[in-house]
Amino acid sequence: MQSAGSKRGFAPWADPGAWPLLRVEGLSKRFGGFTAVNHLSLDVYEGEFFALLGPSGCGKTTLLRMIAGFERPNTGRIMLDGVDLSPVPPYRRPVNMMFQSYALFPHLNVEANVAFGLRQEGLAKLEIARRVADMLALVKLDSFGRRKPHELSGGQRQRVALARSLVKRPRLLLLDEPMAALDKKLRGETRFELMELQRRLGLTFVIVTHDQSEAMTVADRIAVMDQGRLMQVAPPAEIYEQPNSCWVADFVGDVNLFEGRLGDDGLSVEGTAAGTLRVAAKSPAEPGQVVWVAVRPEKLRIAREQPSAGLDNSVAATVLDIGYLGDSSLYKLRIRDGSQVKAAVANIGGRAAAAPAVDQQVWLSWPPEAAIVLTR
């Protein structure tokens, strides 16, 4: 699930010799008694598309605003190109932000909005006009330069905001929920436009989002945040396939969790709701320790007959409910101890007559390598 095809092999974070473009060290921010960001450290590399993903109120926007300079951290520091940004006011930082509300100046037309940042640098009029025109062409708004923001559609406004923050060629572009105000279809297209733009300009993007599919699509790496802390930082596929905790597994996508104790061989988990379960990879946990077996719903198979005894895990279940989603169906099932399990089945053959119905007895099975063991 590597996001950017042309970026295959792009993994500066794996190179111990690489210098980060942005380094966040031990950053904390409190508002009164509430800790929005809690001793957080983070590296972002040049050319990276980095996503901050988390539920609302997790501190991701506060982190972004501290990088932009609108909030002052209580502790810690933010380094860009090795320079501490703390004493630098927002208007002198080589960082630009695209606001969630877009914050387009209502009294200025599109051109003047895009030119605003360049005017502050005191560039020559001709140079400004040229760069504004180039940028408007890039976001396909060439013919809209004279319009006021309120005469544009939501999607066009979004592109003006993007153009305005890009035209200054920032070292780092911060995007605060850039697609939250768009409708679903437009959002899907815009994701790919954004990736394309980032690759073409070779800039570094940090995006804040609460939408996991958005983060998965656009980002080289995702930082999952909760309550002001980083839960996991990894490429999208790793976040999905190898979450480091039950919380991350549950937050990113759907998951079935079976609690049990790790067996002596390290390859089985005993005493779960589904009995003893086999896993493929050896867990670093101690035998006898409480662990969780995590299996994604789409990795479960549903069968009417008991699968032939093999290495696969299997458990008997009753269908409680079926949610038809179009491309797939989501099954809610109950296993023998009464706990619920979710299974997703792709609707390949249309509405197959063979599909199990509510109240039917079925068997769920999955291969050991489809599950992973989590220790927290």
Place this chain on the structure above:
Amino acid sequence: MRRNQPRSLWQSLVVRIPYAWLAALFVLPFLIVLKISLSQSAIARPPYTPVFDLAAGWHGIRAFFAALSFDNYVLIGSDPIYVLSYLKSVEIAAFSTLILLLVGYPIAYAIARTPRRWQAVLIVLTVLPFWTSLLIRIYAWMNILQRDGPLNQLLVALSIVKEPPVWLSTNTAIFIGVVYSYLPFMVLPLYATLEKLDESLLEAAADLGCPRWKIFWQVTLPLSSSGVIAGALLCFIPIVGEFVIPDLLGGSRSPMIGQTIWMEFFGNKDWPAAAAVAVVLVCLLVAPILVYQHRAMRAVERD
């Protein structure tokens, strides 16, 4: 979200200039009034003693404090002229606020129920007279209420009265003038809350079987209580100290407190007494002013 960056010089000036202006021209004058209310009237320039004189040194300051007295306050408490004019002011203000509520509420309610396009126009129409001078508006009523003015001409022509009644120099004239002048101040806050009133709440009440008159008492009125309080305070406080209206429309036989201060000051030239009357008036109004202030601040900042 509030920024807490260190402030630059010009930013601190933004706070300090208006701050200093108001401290010097609103708070300081008040303290001076307080001080003069404790002084004695004298035939001099300025017409009171003691005069604060720093040149006299420590001794002068001690003498200054020794000369302060509460005589003026004793006078206010013992002379029925003052007590009566306080009572009359509060009475007139309370009654006219009540009348204003009864007159202003239906107007505000009606405006809030008209189509959106009309509302802006109607509000402008309501506020427009406020832009012309209070003096002119009261003078317009002097015209109307004269003995042989248009009101009496109309009443006689319609044979409602035989003899033209006297309007000027009566409390009725004061009430008319006050209600007329303060109507925009009552209608505006009422309209502001009624306009925000979610109509689906009224529909929900009706749907639940509430008759129309009950909806008013149980839903509309409670939900507009903040507008009622704001309007009442916005009218009551300044009416208590009103000068122009009672002076031109009312008589001078039983003056309101604003007239008394004016008279003490310009007529009797008794500055300490005028200051003491003013101090007592402020004390009288301090509670409603604090309530008003608290609400106004919250309203603006929540907006």
Place this chain on the structure above:
Amino acid sequence: MRKVSAVNLAAIAVGIAFLYLPIVILVIYSFNASRLVAVWGGWSTRWYGELMSDVPILDAAFISIRLALVSASAATILGTLAALALARFGRFRGRLLFAAMIYAPLVMPEVITGLSLLLLFVAVAADRGFWTVAIAHTTMAMCFVTVIVQSRLVGFDISLEEAAMDLGATPLATFFAVTLPLILPAVAAAWMLAFALSLDDLVIASFTTGPGATTLPIRIYSEVRLGVKPEMNAVCSIMVGVVGVAVIAASLLAKLSGGERAARAQP
């Protein structure tokens, strides 16, 4: 489309009639050729003509207009600064007292404001006249300016200012490039209100004025105290006309230039 009930329509009609009838009557009487109110002597512009040769009234009008221009401008600057301080600088020390000093004068009876300012001017031995009235009017009007501008500042999206700074504008540049253009309708409305307040004020001006600075309201007051005079009908009608034209022109102008934006800025 909502239907307006007959009761509501009646309430509005009676309300508007009550507000405007006295002024209309005043204007009609100003054209009465007869000196007596009870007698209608036919239409005439006689009193307007007599006004043109009434030097004290013309002088007073000139002083009042100058006074209103000076104090409205000063009050707008001071009041806008105060609004910025209240709306943008968070919880600075002494904010509560500051807010109290802004809101109290709005309802403070004018007799008290006037008396206390006069006693201040006496205490500092200032020569009373044009400038003391101007200072007094500035103080009274700046509080109204602050409230109007502050509500506009609170209403607008603070991320616009952040965006300007993010794009490299210093705080000062941000104010002139973004904040001021956006609050301009409110600032203009506030200036007009301050102008009208100064032009109208009788009580505060009476306390704080001195020789040679008789304002128009003081002049009118001294004339009408003793009864109705046809010349005063004419003066008042002119003032009503000027104010009416100014307010209507301003609201049309706001509509043409700012459209929807300006309309939202009206308090």
